[in-house]
Amino acid sequence: MQTISSSKGLLIENNKPVQRTPCQIVWLKRDLRLRDHAPLQAAVATGLPTLLCFCFEPSYMHCPESDVRHWRFIRQCLDDLQQQLKPFHIPLYVFYGEVIEVFEQLADFLDIRFLYSYQETNLQITFERDKAVKKFCQSKGIVWKEFPSNGIVRGLKNRQGWVEEWQRRMEAAQHTADLRALHPLMLPQEWQPLCRTQQLPEAILKNDKNFQPGGETNAWRYAESFFRERAANYSRHMSKPEESRRSCSRLSPYLAYGALSIRQLYQIAKKQEANGMMPLQMRNFQARLWWHCHYIQKFEMECRMESACINRAHQKFAKPIIPAYLEAWQKGTTGFPLVDACMRAVAATGYLNFRMRAMLVSVLTHTLWQDWQPGAVHLARLFLDFEPGIHYPQFQMQSFAIGHHFLRIYHPVKQSYEHDPQGNFIRKWVPELQHVPAPLIHEPWKMTAMEQQFYKCRIGADYPFPLVNHQQAATKARLWQKAMEQDPEVKAENERIVKKLSNPKAEMKHIPALATPMRKQ
DNA sequence: AGTGCAGTTGACTTT
């Protein structure tokens, strides 16, 4: 019988709205920030009451690539946004439910005029969900405005002009929303049970110190220390499994969930380069930002690579699965110390530098001769910064499923000598080898019986022999590559891929960030 | 002191 008036004038009687206020929704997806945010800026510009929301979607949370570490990170990002919004008295509503169901319930109560969000280059499941949202919006007469994300262009048929467009977007002014001017829409207390966030799995609500903490505020802490100090050794350390953990930016999880935009980082790096602050490192970093978008753009244009080889003719070259090999790779018991250390490190912390990720893929697909698909899903779960648009193109390129790059077979022992010479990284993650000194630690199977006893590690008992002979496996993989390259269907597919997904060389020359090639040291 | 030679290093090419 009582009429409730929310703080922004929404009238409720018996839990039903008497007056449906025209309003709009800003739907946060993988853009969990307040700065350089186009949908927020647009919402402020129209001036309508705005509902700011995020949905934890059970279907998406149960996809094979997903892990609790991702959802914990997202929850931390949302906590941070809520803290930041408090002084502005703007609520951020977090729902636990399928987006369509949540929107349908909201539409029962609210006169939703606009829906704002970023375009999302993500898995098939979110693509299908977006199609359903589009249909829903059409049925309700809601105008859904989607803004392009970072350097990604939707609907491209080929790469003509993409490089220029990327450059234009990076140089453009950031989207700033004056939050004091945002007119927030408050849901009455009685509607709070709609959110159902108390039903979220416990593990998502708990923090875990082994992983980088989510949130825009934390993102800027990492960015600040990187640009001020840590970047000094960027190029020198990026290939090292141990040193890279400090000298790389560690911004990838924040980029994956949109706590930062690529443009924000690009503009800082460019400014520092111009000011002579670590100019080479800043140049290198800008190039990385370009590659980041380059791969996501590939995935945007050929998203079937999530579940199939990008080179269609590769289906007939499928490799037989040996479950014991796959399992040893996943558990970090292949017998190659650096490989096992890398897998255990990424399982425990969600992070591994680029080169070591590539080595893991190479060992699975070339040395152990396993199909890339199960491995891709496994690492997707382990990477805190899992970004489908980078993960799948990289995984396929590395495992040669693309077919027009040269074969990148990493020698797991050579990498070990070169990038963990003292074996400190190995000792940290493979405690079975903690008493084994360098250089024996790189090839422990070469230890004599006396050495094994002395260093408290019996090969074959405490730590396994290598599953396979890498050298023989690599030779076989090279022959396989040769045979594949000569296959006419593979050739035809490669031509199609290059034509569609490669950037014209002439265009790339105009990108200053790419002018200085990557330097190892 | 100069020569021959095995081994190493680094730049470059090939796959």
Place this chain on the structure above:
DNA sequence: TAAAGTCAACTGCAC
């Protein structure tokens, strides 16, 4: 952000 092969230049050493 590969590794192997090739070749020339260099190095250390024995004589």
